[in-house]
Amino acid sequence: MPIDRDDARRVAHLARIRVDEEDLPALASEFNAILGFIEQLREVDVRDVEPMTSVTPMRLKRREDRIAGGGIAEKVLANAPDAREGYFVVPKVVE
């Protein structure tokens, strides 16, 4: 099922990337080219195959539940586009 302009608009919004209305048809056609390429996957019979969850068999390490750092608020905020009084600043979220 090819992707149309509405699908492209929906995906762009889900990805939180603004795309101008006039650019949507070109974007949809790019998606279709890439998804067409991906369609080859359908040729593979994957019945009874478990989807891969980890490329190397490994058991994730456990560690002691204790604080290992902190107290570096200044460093955390150092690269923020807008920070005031020890907080990140964003446009108003709740009216």
Add this chain to the structure above:
Amino acid sequence: MDGLNSLSISEARDRLRVGEITSMELTQACLAAVEEAAALNAVVHPTPDLAHEQAKAADARLAAGQAPAMCGIPVGIKDLFCTEGVPSQAASGILAGFKPAYESTVTSRLFEAGAVMTGKLNMDEFAMGSSTETSVYGNTVNPWKSGDTELTPGGSSGGSAAAVAADLCLGATGTDTGGSIRQPAAFTGITGVKPTYGRVSRWGIIAFASSLDQAGPMTKSVRDAAIMLEAMSGHDPKDSTSADIPVPNFEGILTGEVRGKTVGIPKEYRMEGMPEAIDELWASGRSMLEDAGATLVDISLPHTKVALPAYYVVAPAEASSNLARYDGVRYGHRATLAQGDDITAMYERTRAEGFGDEVKRRVMIGTYVLSAGFYDAYYNHARKVRALIKKDFEDVFAEGVDAILTPATPSAAFPLGQKFDDPVQMYLNDVFTVTVNLAGLPGISVPAGLDPDGLPLGLQLIGKPWEEGELLDFALAIEDRAGFVAKPKRWW
């Protein structure tokens, strides 16, 4: 006479240790070479002050004796690695101005071993690309030329490849998600290693596709790769996927001895329309390994053909999740907001302004394949195909194959701009390398010949998990016999 910057790591190490040269002299030779090589656009943030400071410390350590092999060696660092106080922006506009407050584990390890950083290196934006043309800094130019045509150094570690090939540093770090170390190494006549997934810590490396990403060395020789790989490797509590197993002394165990070992030649890597030069290179690689006493066997990796499509589901899916953090709140670029713009508008405008086209494309494809209604059809299906690809390799290793020999790339370096407008054509560059990432295996690209236009070509060897040492022996057997000594003619 060539300058000190043209030395290999092992040669420089030997001369540093006997006091024949100093790290400061070596570092200055590299920094001068960087200054003269602006036309390559390989080094995007030179760090001469830091380099001088580190070289001075390395010289003191060398004078005291017992310095590690990387002590005093000038290296370049891909812009994907976070380096404390030094711009680290993954060649993206969205990380403009970002200076990390911390050091990646790999660079920490290299610095602890005494390595000297000369600068940050160009790459495709967020490592998404095969030509270093998606960089916010502009493309890197390959030091090798075909006539007057400017060529791509490959990607995404194109700046690293060009910097090593042009002797701007003795070695460089790269990262490889689908071929991003091995393809540019092949395009520039150098050696590049993609280690087993989990061998090298990913902590502090800006994430692209976390289940595929692995950092590795890009060097002028196989011996140098062994030295630098050892310095980069090892368990890191800060990366839960890094393996807690001992790191061999890769240089110490390097012999180039492969007598009695078995090398698989996968029939699926014989692609239709492959240039004759690639076919010939592959054949000569087979003869070299036979000459070294290895036995060649024909093998089949039946799911090779669907590796790229699987990759172009899995990698964008993971990227869309990893790149969700670039929202204009904590670091990097934030769009200037109009009156009344809410937080969603801030996200959408920031990401539209900050990301380049290829990154947007992949984030949106990833979003699509993970979205409700498509998750099973695309993402889960691709993960099942990935399991089959891994099993292909396990089966041949179980039959007694020790390593697999293939071409590294389907062509030599191509002209800048040639594939830029066709994403799928660009993706096909990784056809021989991407299976290795999907299966989590180690792979190495080693220069083995020149094509009729005088451009370098690489062979790829694929090894068993955690057997980088054995893989380096195969690579050395090729290097010894290929006698590849060609260097790009200097035009920059």
